[in-house]
Amino acid sequence: MEGSSGAKLLACGCLVAPVFAMFSLLVFILMLVTVDTDAEWETTGGSLDTEAVPEEFVLWIEQAADGCEHEQLSAPVLAAQLYQESRFDPDAVGPPVTVSEREGVHRAEGIAQFMPYTWETWAVDADDNGEASPFDAPDAIMAQGAFMCSLMGQAADSGYDENPVSLALAGYNAGWGAVEEYGGIPPYEETENYIDIILGKSEEFTDDSGEGLADPGVEIDADGDVAGAIQWAVAQVGTPYVYGGACMDPKQDTQGSPTGGWTSEDMRTQCDCSSLMQQAYDKIGVGLPRTTFDQINVGRGVSPGDVQPGDLVFPHEGHVGMYIGDGKVVHAPQTGKDVEITEYTEGYWGAYGVRRVLNDG
Template sequence: MKVLIRATAAVIAMFVLAVIGLMAMVLADADAEAIEVSDGGGGLQGVPAEFRPWIFKAAEECMEPELTPALLAAQLYQESRFQTKAASHAGAQGPAQFMPGTWATWGRDADGDGEASPWDIGDAVIAQGRMMCSLIKQAKKSGYGGDARALALAGYNAGWGAVETYRGIPPYAETQNYVKIILSTMTRFQGPGLLDVTGSGSGADALRKAANRMGTPYSYGGGGPNGPSTGFCDGRNGYLNGKCAASSTVGFDCSSLVQYAYWPDVKLPRTAAAQYGATSDRPVSRQNLKVGDLLFWSHGGSGAIYHVAIYAGDGNVLHAPRTGKTVELVPLTSAMPEADYYGATRP
């Protein structure tokens, strides 16, 4: 796969400074070029609408938290500028710039049209995600040190064999630029609500997964371990302006978002009250909250719990609040009525 650059290889070889200038040129071009911009929700912006669902799906299918939608988007932009007909002089094809031999390993019919093609957005992005997920796993097991994302990107560009040969990012100008440019332009594609979650463990991983769903609509009764879905109305909940919104809205409610975030490492039950019951033997005081802890609100006692949220650090929570709203990050003190706060647990 070839990095799309304007400078020729001869100029790079003759002038080291040209490499630096090339990076500046690509970064400036990324800011100047007009592309279709989405609504910015869900932790992703500046991405053509037809790419968004596939980027999210590719990130969700990988259990490695380093593979975020913003990383995939930045890589796609560097590979092809989101152009479906992109082709390189070396023979790389499609928006993710797969060489035919590499495509034979990773390509699948992800969009269900009966053909696995590197030119199809869905097929290409899912294959990109699967390959990057595998490379990130290899990077984390390699013991080479450094950023697993950088090693994975180097493997995508130059081949994992080159990473193994040099026990790190190969000293190829093209590959080193590829890695630097993608990691430095990720922020361009991060939506305004994306959380920068540090740390490891089930709590941090669950928060990362849930944060990728910021901007997803609230749907009463909707959602589950596999992602968002339509919900239902029960005579009281799920209505908006007098009409049942849940039955036609693909999204999460408060407890399905929590269940989705922790699944499959921690298989929490479906409702907020049941989630409290399953974790109440591990209570956490408000002063000792950690990222990933569950917070509950009640109308009176454990039998009347009506809302759950995930602690996101710095006094904030991530939650799906109510019909008409979306998954959002808000201060704990204003997430729900303060008088209804019941307590926190650690899954």
């Protein structure tokens, strides 16, 4: 394995006015956007099915996925990769191999099957036991997540015409140098099978029952993946709107405009209109752009009269909501208000456009 860091940092919020300039600059630095707005959307896994993974690894897999700014790198993908690498065996040791330009014989080690020379780059003492070891599952899983996240960044920057997750998996298996040599996934049978197996296996590690998501408190009249996105968005009702907030960990302990004890970190975790949409779809493994100006180009346009649950609805270019069915829209309105459910009217919510993100939406 080989790896080097690479990331593409972009973005902002529902940017419609020069408000919170310094805060939105910080969000600009923190947030990542990588998306092909002309592509057909495919999920790569949403919430982890905790019953399908050994209990002692669940927390670390979820943390490894949550720690990556690339939304397409999901916990189910990381779980499927660990299964393929070692069948979740922290003590696994691969067969001896020789590597060009490296002396001696090498063996892949641990649950994530790191080569010793690659482990030197990604080693981390995740569980604070005083030693960073590829045979320590928490260390190896967090290192796996960091390595894959870096590869996702390289994939996003590459311009290669393949799914970034597939490119990252190719880099993990064959080395990013091989990806660059062939301008995409290298034509190695082992690598091609590796990618196909992991992407297919990730479905077995995905919780598609809705049990892994927050309880929305309302009935969701939708089927398939889109129901999970709606459920998560509705579950944020009552959380205060914060312009430029990344919506990574919304809190309800202060209602209305954030004041008093709110820290800058608290504010960064709250939602604005476009980050609410982005994070809702992220929970089902679908990456959306960060801003309304880019979200208006995703998926395909539909008539306001044909709106379906999960559709993004735009009253103007600077605001977005999600139609949830039964004539209702969930959205993050503006500073001083909370995420709310409101009535859908074609003349208002469909005025600027309606976009269908998923084919089953």
